[in-house]
Amino acid sequence: MSDGVPKIPITRAIFDDEEARAVAAVLASGWVVQGPKVAEFEEGFRSFTGLAEAVACTSCTTGLHLALLAADIGPGDEVIVPSFTWVASANAVTYVGATPVLADVSLETFNLLPDEIERLRSPRTRGVMPVHLFGLAAEMDTILALAARHDLKVIEDCACALGTLYNGQHVGALGHGGAFSFHPRKAITTGEGGMYTTADPASATRARSLRDHGAARSDHARHTAKGSALLPVFNMVGYNYRMTDLQAAVGVAQLAKLERILGSRIERATRYDQLLAGQADLVVPAEPEGHRHSYQSYVCRVRIDGTGEAAILAGHARRNAVMAALEDEGVATRQGTHAVHILEYYRRTYGYAPMDLPGAFAADRLSLALPLYAGMTDAEQDRVVERLAWHLAHHTTRIHAG
Ligand SMILES: Cc1ncc(COP(=O)(O)O)c(C=O)c1O
Numbered sequence: 001m002s003d004g005v006p007k008i009p010i011t012r013a014i015f016d017d018e019e020a021r022a023v024a025a026v027l028a029s030g031w032v033v034q035g036p037k038v039a040e041f042e043e044g045f046r047s048f049t050g051l052a053e054a055v056a057c058t059s060c061t062t063g064l065h066l067a068l069l070a071a072d073i074g075p076g077d078e079v080i081v082p083s084f085t086w087v088a089s090a091n092a093v094t095y096v097g098a099t100p101v102l103a104d105v106s107l108e109t110f111n112l113l114p115d116e117i118e119r120l121r122s123p124r125t126r127g128v129m130p131v132h133l134f135g136l137a138a139e140m141d142t143i144l145a146l147a148a149r150h151d152l153k154v155i156e157d158c159a160c161a162l163g164t165l166y167n168g169q170h171v172g173a174l175g176h177g178g179a180f181s182f183h184p185r186k187a188i189t190t191g192e193g194g195m196y197t198t199a200d201p202a203s204a205t206r207a208r209s210l211r212d213h214g215a216a217r218s219d220h221a222r223h224t225a226k227g228s229a230l231l232p233v234f235n236m237v238g239y240n241y242r243m244t245d246l247q248a249a250v251g252v253a254q255l256a257k258l259e260r261i262l263g264s265r266i267e268r269a270t271r272y273d274q275l276l277a278g279q280a281d282l283v284v285p286a287e288p289e290g291h292r293h294s295y296q297s298y299v300c301r302v303r304i305d306g307t308g309e310a311a312i313l314a315g316h317a318r319r320n321a322v323m324a325a326l327e328d329e330g331v332a333t334r335q336g337t338h339a340v341h342i343l344e345y346y347r348r349t350y351g352y353a354p355m356d357l358p359g360a361f362a363a364d365r366l367s368l369a370l371p372l373y374a375g376m377t378d379a380e381q382d383r384v385v386e387r388l389a390w391h392l393a394h395h396t397t398r399i400h401a402g
Contacts, residue, residue, distance in 0.1 A: 007330035008380050011297075012373040013184050014254075014261055022249035029245075034212065035220040037245035037252065044255045045180075045195055049162075049170040053204035055196040056248060057211050057241040060159040063179025063194035064092035066210055066241065068127070070196075070203040071153040071176045073098050077126035079155070082112040082138075083341040083360035085131040089157045090340045093129065101125070102341045102350070104357040108286045110134060110299065110336065110367070113359065114142040117150075127153040132161035132171050134336065134369075135187075135294035136287065140166050140174050147175065155179075158197070162187045163262040163294035172197035177207075182247075186296055187261055188254035190247035206236075214238030257374075262294055264374035268381060269295040272370060275385040276300070281392045282368070299336040301366045302392075309355050316365035321395040322388065323368065331387055336367030 026037055038056050045054045057063050073079060075097030081090050083102040090100040103116035110133045117128055128147055130138035138156075147154045154175025158164070162180055164171045172178040177200070180186075182193035196207050212218055217232040269285070276284050282300045287293045302322075304315035323333045339360040341352035354361045371384055 005330055008332060008371045008384060009373070010332040010334055010369065010371050011185055012375070013189050014257055014374050015250075018253040018256065019250045022253045023246050026245045026249045031220065032245050034218055034242040035245045037248040038243050041190075041243075041248035041251040041255070042195070044252055048255060048258060049172060049197070051170060051173050051197045051199070053173070053198045053201060055204055055207045055211065056243040056251075057179075057194045057196055057207075058243060059088075059183070059192050060157070060179045060181030060194040061088040061092055062211075062239070062241040063181075063196040064089065064129075064155065064157060065095050065239070066196045066207040067155045067177040067179050067198070068092060068096045068098070069210055070198065070200075070207050071127060071155060073127050073153060073155075076124060078122060078124045079127040079129055080112075080117055080120050080125060080152075081129045081340070082116075082131050082133075083339045083357045084110055084337060084363040085133060085157065085340060086159065086337050087340050087343055087346075088159070089129055089131055090346060098126070099124075100129075100340075100346075102346065102352065102357060102360070104359045105133075105363060107301065107359050107362055108283075109136055109139075109288065110363055111136060111138040112143065114139050114146060117143065117146045117152075121150060125150065125152060127155055127176075129155045129157055130175075131157040131159075132164050134285065134299050135160050135164050135296040136285070137161065137164050137166035137171050137291055140171070144175060159183075160186065160296035161294060162296075163258070163292075165292035165294075167290045173199040176200070177203055182251060182254075187265065187294065188251065188258055190243070190251040190254070193243055193247050193251060209236060210238045211241035212238060213240060261374040264376075265295045265372060266293070268372055268374075268376050269293070269298050271378075271381060272298055272372075272385070275381065279389060279392070282388075295372060297334075297336065297369045298372045299367050299369045301336075301363065302368060304362075304366065307358065307362070309361075312358075312362045312365050315362075318392075318395050319366055319368055322391040325391045325395070326387055329387055331384055332371055334369040336363060336369050339364035
């Protein structure tokens with residue numbers, strides 16, 4: 001155990017008095033749900049990202065649901081989704097009655113392999129959901145070109161991608177729409193929270209109604225205008241995906257720190273790249289030409305000899321042994337994310353075998369996220385790298401592969 005040595009967490013939310021003051025002010029105002037603070041947060045988000053439309057909601061998952069509904073994807077349709085993503089990407093497709101068709105990913109970028117769109121396309125394919133995983137944009141030029149050729153809606157899962165640029169443009173409205181997350185593992189947090197984004201004003205108007213039970217007018221608009229005695233009209237079946245003003249107040253305070261947070265994360269990631277440059281057993285995150293990685297997570301992968309299942313499983317045993325040893329010493333790590341095709345529900349429902357999507361399976365088994373947060377010190381980072389190197393040297397594939 002790490003007696004006396006402070007633990008190094010996987011991430012750390014950056015809060016100070018600003019968030020507390022902002023929440024207190026909302027409580028004092030008496031208006032706590034989808035009111036002026038939510039509007040201010042949406043405006044701040046638009047101004048930071050340059051995206052035309054931003055509709056706050058309760059999570060990225062519900063934002064993806066709104067995006068799919070706004071794109072008119074429904075029962076009988078298929079949507080191509082990379083398997084190596086948080087399960088919410090595929091679940092959102094399931095919510096609208098469509099089928100998520102899981103696709104393989106690049107082991108270098110952890111993102112959707114665009115060729116998978118041609119391989120998996122069927123007459124029922126209506127959409128594709130690129131995920132900008134860990135803060136690196138998917139290969140959008142190729143994906144958008146294929147989508148245009150086959151008339152597919154493109155819904156971007158931007159859960160990890162606040163601050164992510166693709167050819168200088170912020171992600172989130174490169175296709176039909178996208179959704180961001182404000183879960184505490186993300187660059188900024190509102191506890192839970194999400195943002196649906198699009199360049200299409202009609203889709204944004206529809207999403208505003210869908211997030212509020214299908215109401216044509218929000219409670220705040222109604223209460224601050226004449227005629228508030230009558231309830232609005234309801235033209236569609238909606239949901240309760242309203243963000244609270246308490247969350248939005250935290251979001252506004254967090255947005256004010258976002259440049260600093262992103263700058264610090266990128267600086268720490270660059271330093272990891274340098275410190276790990278000589279580490280032959282690890283592959284560090286890629287940042288191809290034309291991308292700005294926002295490093296929601298710094299995810300490496302354990303290098304293996306070969307590409308077969310046996311090599312993946314040997315590397316997996318080694319990774320897990322290293323992660324367990326680091327945990328015992330107070331250094332938190334995580335597997336990057338999971339491969340949805342091997343999660344019980346999706347495996348059982350669609351009959352996937354692990355090696356059906358070898359890139360996603362390998363990424364699930366070999367990925368390793370290191371601690372990363374704004375304000376992480378050189379000493380903390382040096383300790384992570386030193387202990388990681390030590391354990392990699394002492395847990396060789398051969399020992400753990402048996
Ligand atoms: C790639 C991806 N998609 C979707 C989500 C869901 O986000 P939320 O927790 O805000 O619903 C996450 C959350 O970690 C994620 O990483």
